[in-house]
Amino acid sequence: MPASRIPPDSERLVPPNFITEIIDADLRSGKYDEIVTRFPPEPNGFPHIGHAIASFIDCGIARDYRGRCHLRMDDTNPLTEEMRYVEAIKRDMEWLGWGWGEHFYFASDYYGRLYEMAEQLIKEGKAYVDSLSEEEIREYRGTVEKPGRPSPYRERSVEENLDLFRHMAAGEFEEGAHVLRAKIDMSAANMKLRDPILYRILKAEHYRTGDRWKVYPMYDFAHPLSDYIEGITHSLCSSEFIDNRAVYDWLVENLAGKCGLPEWPRPKQIEFGRRSLEYTVVSKRKLIQLVERGLVEGWSDPRMPTLAGLRRRGVRPQALIAFARKVGISRTDRTVDIALLEWAIRDDLNPIAPRVMAVTEPLKLVLTNYPEGELEELEAPYFPPDVGKPGSRKVPFGRELWVESADFALKPPKGWKRLVVGGHTRLRHAYVVRIDEAVTNDAGEVVELRGVYLPESLGKNPEGVKVKGAVHWVAAGPALAAEFRLYDRLFKVPLPDAGEGSFLDHYNTDSLKVLQGYVEPSVATGDPETRYQFERLGYFWRDPELGRGERPVFNRIITLKDTWKKPKEQKPAAKPARKAEPKREDKVAALEPEQRLVFDRCRHLGVGEAEALQIARSEKLRVYLEDCSGYGPPSLAAPWVVHVLGKAIRAGEVRVTPADLMELLAQLEKGVFDRRTAKQALEQAQESGGTPLELARELAAGQMTADELQKLIDEVLAENPDKVAALKGGKTGLLGFFVGQVMRRSQGRANPEQVQSVLREQFNL
Numbered sequence: 001m002p003a004s005r006i007p008p009d010s011e012r013l014v015p016p017n018f019i020t021e022i023i024d025a026d027l028r029s030g031k032y033d034e035i036v037t038r039f040p041p042e043p044n045g046f047p048h049i050g051h052a053i054a055s056f057i058d059c060g061i062a063r064d065y066r067g068r069c070h071l072r073m074d075d076t077n078p079l080t081e082e083m084r085y086v087e088a089i090k091r092d093m094e095w096l097g098w099g100w101g102e103h104f105y106f107a108s109d110y111y112g113r114l115y116e117m118a119e120q121l122i123k124e125g126k127a128y129v130d131s132l133s134e135e136e137i138r139e140y141r142g143t144v145e146k147p148g149r150p151s152p153y154r155e156r157s158v159e160e161n162l163d164l165f166r167h168m169a170a171g172e173f174e175e176g177a178h179v180l181r182a183k184i185d186m187s188a189a190n191m192k193l194r195d196p197i198l199y200r201i202l203k204a205e206h207y208r209t210g211d212r213w214k215v216y217p218m219y220d221f222a223h224p225l226s227d228y229i230e231g232i233t234h235s236l237c238s239s240e241f242i243d244n245r246a247v248y249d250w251l252v253e254n255l256a257g258k259c260g261l262p263e264w265p266r267p268k269q270i271e272f273g274r275r276s277l278e279y280t281v282v283s284k285r286k287l288i289q290l291v292e293r294g295l296v297e298g299w300s301d302p303r304m305p306t307l308a309g310l311r312r313r314g315v316r317p318q319a320l321i322a323f324a325r326k327v328g329i330s331r332t333d334r335t336v337d338i339a340l341l342e343w344a345i346r347d348d349l350n351p352i353a354p355r356v357m358a359v360t361e362p363l364k365l366v367l368t369n370y371p372e373g374e375l376e377e378l379e380a381p382y383f384p385p386d387v388g389k390p391g392s393r394k395v396p397f398g399r400e401l402w403v404e405s406a407d408f409a410l411k412p413p414k415g416w417k418r419l420v421v422g423g424h425t426r427l428r429h430a431y432v433v434r435i436d437e438a439v440t441n442d443a444g445e446v447v448e449l450r451g452v453y454l455p456e457s458l459g460k461n462p463e464g465v466k467v468k469g470a471v472h473w474v475a476a477g478p479a480l481a482a483e484f485r486l487y488d489r490l491f492k493v494p495l496p497d498a499g500e501g502s503f504l505d506h507y508n509t510d511s512l513k514v515l516q517g518y519v520e521p522s523v524a525t526g527d528p529e530t531r532y533q534f535e536r537l538g539y540f541w542r543d544p545e546l547g548r549g550e551r552p553v554f555n556r557i558i559t560l561k562d563t564w565k566k567p568k569e570q571k572p573a574a575k576p577a578r579k580a581e582p583k584r585e586d587k588v589a590a591l592e593p594e595q596r597l598v599f600d601r602c603r604h605l606g607v608g609e610a611e612a613l614q615i616a617r618s619e620k621l622r623v624y625l626e627d628c629s630g631y632g633p634p635s636l637a638a639p640w641v642v643h644v645l646g647k648a649i650r651a652g653e654v655r656v657t658p659a660d661l662m663e664l665l666a667q668l669e670k671g672v673f674d675r676r677t678a679k680q681a682l683e684q685a686q687e688s689g690g691t692p693l694e695l696a697r698e699l700a701a702g703q704m705t706a707d708e709l710q711k712l713i714d715e716v717l718a719e720n721p722d723k724v725a726a727l728k729g730g731k732t733g734l735l736g737f738f739v740g741q742v743m744r745r746s747q748g749r750a751n752p753e754q755v756q757s758v759l760r761e762q763f764n765l
Contacts, residue, residue: 735763
């Protein structure tokens with residue numbers, strides 16, 4: 001049975017979301033026998049991180065439902081597309097772990113069939129050749145507030161349209177002379193339906209079909225019909241195509257069962273919110289500018305947001321899949337904090353990256369009491385105890401060492417815990433050393449340190465010696481000379497393409513720093529694919545394109561910590577009597593990095609702090625709230641999601657859909673019923689099913705009218721004149737007495753909030 005394809009939530013790669021709810025319903029109803037999706041990039045550039053997220057949705061969902069995902073090149077624009085981009089897309093999708101088997105296609109494979117479908121629409125009077133210029137078409141289309149006007153060529157006969165279209169295809173007209181348009185509705189509110197263009201004349205050579213075609217289909221024509229030809233069931237795309245869905249559905253409906261298309265299954269387009277990333281641009285036009293201006297070293301530059309760049313930098317596909325899972329799927333667009341991506345990369349590397357030592361800005365340290373020409377080998381673990389993985393290596397130690405120049409200070413600041421003249425410092429995995437002298441050049445720069453090591457300090461601190469801090473090092477003789485490329489964010493501001501000016505104005509000139517230093521010799525025999533953590537410096541790996549000889553080049557994948565964190569504002573000390581605020585701050589501070597991103601996003605959207613904390617800590621609450629945001633403001637939904645439905649959502653037993661919740665809350669906001677009624681309706685819907693809005697209306701219908709309530713209140717007040725006098729005299733505690741009396745008399749038909757409101761108004765409380 002199709003329903004058997006529905007995976008348990010615990011086995012899903014893609015967390016449950018509004019798309020999977022639709023697919024689950026389609027399978028239960030028997031609408032589709034198999035789930036078929038597609039990932040349809042245009043081969044006009046290298047795939048970027050946005051494609052990683054989109055392919056995760058397309059391919060991941062198909063994998064979860066034991067269906068299939070096609071890879072299709074939507075190559076309908078011969079002016080910008082190239083085979084090298086096709087190969088890059090295939091390579092990057094395989095690297096991410098997606099497979100398509102025999103289902104690799106091109107839209108250009110269907111040019112003949114698409115042309116046949118265009119003629120079918122003409123024959124049925126549903127498409128016509130328009131001879132207006134591009135500017136005239138735009139003018140005739142109207143505006144959002146003004147309906148369009150029909151083209152003077154709209155009523156050409158079928159015979160004339162067919163003849164003109166065939167002459168267009170034969171190359172007998174110049175570009176721009178004619179276009180083929182669908183005949184839909186020039187007054188439609190959705191401007192995409194105002195006779196969209198289906199074909200245009202382009203006398204350009206296609207990278208696959210050569211000069212065979214002189215007319216090319218528009219994306220809005222080729223895409224839905226390519227889906228239909230391939231048997232796609234769910235065509236998943238970003239929210240920018242939400243208005244295009246009307247054209248998609250129109251074409252599917254009008255060509256179903258014709259030109260070799262089956263009556264069923266028909267594809268269904270579903271839109272999800274776009275995900276933008278801070279400190280990044282992914283527009284191909286803008287990425288090309290970076291390449292052409294020499295600001296980066298091509299599409300695979302490790303600073304680029306392309307998958308080729310991320311791969312060369314050393315990011316693993318597992319990190320990008322984890323990032324895509326954390327980003328989540330909802331109907332609303334969202335700008336993602338880049339710290340979430342960086343967290344996913346660190347989290348992926350931490351358990352698999354052996355720890356070794358490297359020095360990127362070397363300063364020589366000579367230990368005068370260590371025998372000249374001698375070396376000893378010290379045992380050092382590859383992983384710290386918290387990782388819990390076995391493995392170690394031999395680290396040579398001798399008279400001359402390299403240390404980081406930044407780890408020494410002639411005039412140390414307060415709290416300095418590294419190398420200083422007269423001080424004792426631990427060398428990682430080795431001895432304690434004391435610096436006796438700093439040798440300087442004529443410019444006053446320190447060029448060498450001289451000191452001694454404490455032989456009895458291996459693995460322990462000598463008695464009576466105060467050791468300040470620990471630094472990494474490498475032995476000078478056996479060290480492997482290496483180049484280190486320290487990559488940073490490509491832009492200096494979170495939204496480089498927002499606001500005035502060019503995105504290039506925000507280019508980070510310090511996004512690449514090249515240093516010459518040394519690494520311990522154990523990496524010389526290591527697997528070139530190994531990612532290392534260079535202790536205290538970050539995660540690195542050997543560049544796959546550079547320095548494969550004796551002098552390796554190491555790319556820094558990511559720093560150990562977020563070096564871009566904004567300094568916290570100094571907050572006034574909390575008063576001793578008010579302990580609640582510090583407690584709440586402690587809870588926020590204790591959130592994991594990805595949880596903090598969710599918390600901050602919720603607060604930005606107006607969600608209360610208490611609710612934002614709960615949502616940040618629960619993936620299921622976050623997903624449910626994001627789905628609610630497709631129907632209304634999340635700030636409206638959050639209290640109900642957390643406090644009323646929260647337990648059921650966390651348990652995976654919620655019966656109220658986000659759409660039903662927001663429909664209920666919309667009517668609550670209009671005053672159709674009160675909050676108590678809404679809460680009762682939700683509780684009933686959760687317990688026994690039913691639509692919350694219908695239940696709320698039934699409950700409200702049984703409540704007292706305003707006149708009935710006022711009459712009952714008057715009766716209660718008349719029976720208790722002494723208490724009325726006391727209430728008027730300032731004994732406000734009696735308000736609860738009167739509310740209770742009215743509620744008992746009403747037998748539950750009165751709303752306590754409304755009773756209290758009437759009494760307060762009546763007594764000016």
